[in-house]
Amino acid sequence: MLISDIDERTTGWFSCDACAGKNGSGPDSTYWMRTGRSSPSMDGSSAEFFLGGSTPYANALWSQSLVTDGPTIRNMRHFINDLYFYYTNANAAQGLEFNISQYIDSVGYIYGMQCNIRSGAGPHWDISVPKDYSKPLTLGNMHWQNTGIYCKPPTYKWNHVTIEFERTSDNKVKFISVTLNGVKNYINVTVKARIAPSDWKGLKTHYQMNGNYQQENYHTWVDRYTVTYW
Numbered sequence: 001m002l003i004s005d006i007d008e009r010t011t012g013w014f015s016c017d018a019c020a021g022k023n024g025s026g027p028d029s030t031y032w033m034r035t036g037r038s039s040p041s042m043d044g045s046s047a048e049f050f051l052g053g054s055t056p057y058a059n060a061l062w063s064q065s066l067v068t069d070g071p072t073i074r075n076m077r078h079f080i081n082d083l084y085f086y087y088t089n090a091n092a093a094q095g096l097e098f099n100i101s102q103y104i105d106s107v108g109y110i111y112g113m114q115c116n117i118r119s120g121a122g123p124h125w126d127i128s129v130p131k132d133y134s135k136p137l138t139l140g141n142m143h144w145q146n147t148g149i150y151c152k153p154p155t156y157k158w159n160h161v162t163i164e165f166e167r168t169s170d171n172k173v174k175f176i177s178v179t180l181n182g183v184k185n186y187i188n189v190t191v192k193a194r195i196a197p198s199d200w201k202g203l204k205t206h207y208q209m210n211g212n213y214q215q216e217n218y219h220t221w222v223d224r225y226t227v228t229y230w
Contacts, residue, residue, distance in 0.1 A: 001228065001229055001230060002226060002227075002228045003066050003067075003226060003227045003228070003229075004224075004226045005045075005224075005225065005226070006064055006066075006083075006205065006225040006226065006227065007035065007045075007046060007047040007083070007222045007223055007224070007225040008035060008036070008045050008047070009035070009064060010035050010036070012064055012065060013033065013062055013063070013064060014062070014063045014064075014065075015031065015033065015060065015061065015062045015063070016060070016061060017029040017031055017053075017058060017059060017060045019061070020059035020060055020061040020208055020210075021057075021058070021059055023140050024139075024140060026057075026058060026059055027053075027055040027057070027058040028053065028055060028058065029051060029052065029053035029055065029058035029059065029060050029211060029215070030050075030051070030052040030053040030217075031049070031050060031051050031052070031053075031060035031209070032049075032050050033047060033048065033049050033050075033062055034047070034048045035047045035048075037221060040086050040158070040221050041221070041223055042084055042158060042223045042224055043223060043224060045223075046086075046221045046222060046223040047221065047222045047223070047225075048219060048220075048221050049062065049207070049209055049219065049220045049221070049222065050217070050218075050219050051209040051210075051211055051217070051218060052211075052215065052216075052217035052218070053211070053215050054215060055211075055215055056211065056212070056213045056214065056215050057094065057210070057211055057212070057213065057215070058211045058215055059208060059209065059210045059211060060208065060209055061097070061206050061207065061208035061209075062206060062207050062208070063204055063205065063206035064204065064205055064206070065202050065203075065204050066202070066203045066204060066205060066227060067202060067203040067229075068201060068202045068203075070104065070201055073102060073103070073104045073201060073202065073203055074104050074105070076102060076167065076203065076229045076230070077166060077167050077230070078164075078165070078166050078167075078229065078230050079100050079102075079111055079164070079165040079166070079167075079227065079228065079229050080162060080163070080164050080165075080226075080227070080228040080229075081098055081099075081100050081111070081161075081162070081163045081165070081205065081227055082160075082161070082162045082163075082224075082225075082226045082227070082228070083098070083160075083161060083207075083222055083223070083224060083225040083226065084158045084159065084160050084161075084222065084223045084224050084225075085153070085158070085159050085161065085220055085221065085222050085223075086156075086157065086158050086159065086220065086221040086222075086223075087153075087155055087218065087219065087220040087221070088155050088156055088218070088219065089155065089216065089218045090117060090152075090153075090155050091118075091212065091216065092211070092212055092214075092216035092217065092218035093117050093118070093209065093210070093212070093218055093220075094116075094117065094118050094210040094211055094212045094213075095114050095115055095116045095117050095118070095119075095126075095210040096114070096115045096117070096207075096208065096209060096210070096220065097112065097113070097114045097115075097206070097207070097208035097209075097210070098112075098113050098114075098115075098161060098163060098207060099111065099112040099113070099128070099205060099206045099207075099208070100112075100165065100203070100204070100205050100227060101203070101204045101205075101206070102167065102202075102203050103196050103200040103201055103202055103203075103204075104201055106195065106196055106197070106198045106200075107171065107193050107194070107195070107196055108139055108193060108194045108195065108196035108200070109167050109171075109173050109193045109194075110128050110139070110142070110173065110193075110194060111128075111163075111165035111173060111175070112127070112128030113125055113126065113127055113128070113163055113175070113178060114126040114127075114128070114144055114210075115151040115153065115161075115180075116144070116146075116151065117151065117152065117153075118212055119146075121146060122150075123150060123151050123152040124146055124147060124148060124149060124150060124151050125146075125147045125149040125150075125151045125178055125185075125187075126144035126145060126146055126147065127144070127145050127147055127175050127187065127189060127191075128142055128143075128144060128145075129142065129143065129144075129145045129189075129191045130142060130143075130191060130192055130194065131143040133192070136195060137192055137193070137194045137195055138194060138195050139194050139195070139196060141194065142194070145189075147175075147178075147185075147187055147189070149178060149185045149187070151180060153180065153181070158223070159180065159181055160179075160180070160181055160182070161178070161179065161180050162178070162179040163177070163178050163179075164176040164177045164178075167193075168190060171193060172190050172191060172192055172193060173190065173191050173192070173193055174188075174189070174190045175187040175188070175189045175190075175191075176188065203227075203229065205225075205227050207222060207225075
């Protein structure tokens, strides 16, 4: 099933700044989103996102609920997150996150990746994995794991990212591959799923902007945002 033009949705967006930070309690930021932007755009209608403020390393995320039917969610096994993004200030962006989350039967399958642009280890892709297996694998028990895959998207052009995930037969999260501007790299890392509230049920996607040490203002645009599942 293909869900297309997520960036053109004018309603149903959840957004936050504090919840986008560490342990879901990060600093406040200044942020907003506008749909229907004609330029820059690939199909005549992109979504524009802004992040700023005065607190270093503040973030903001925007989320859309895609599917809420329980049996449909329970049968989903394979996912592709595909979109184009455009930005103009690589120094201001600490990182950009691209996420799909599947919640069913008190379990959270978090298929999250981050293009860590300004990392001290050099620009690379991170995957969202449990941090401490000796503790309950709650949604807050996570950290970013460096894949070693280079991620330095150029500015002033449309960057195309395609990320493939799987819920395995033993109900784990598998990161299959990431493709940036036509260059495909396989990840092939499998991790345990996490504990989620029993009343959480749905397939969601989110896009997140992360601020740098100076919290410089910056804008990004997203277009042709699709999620495919089967």
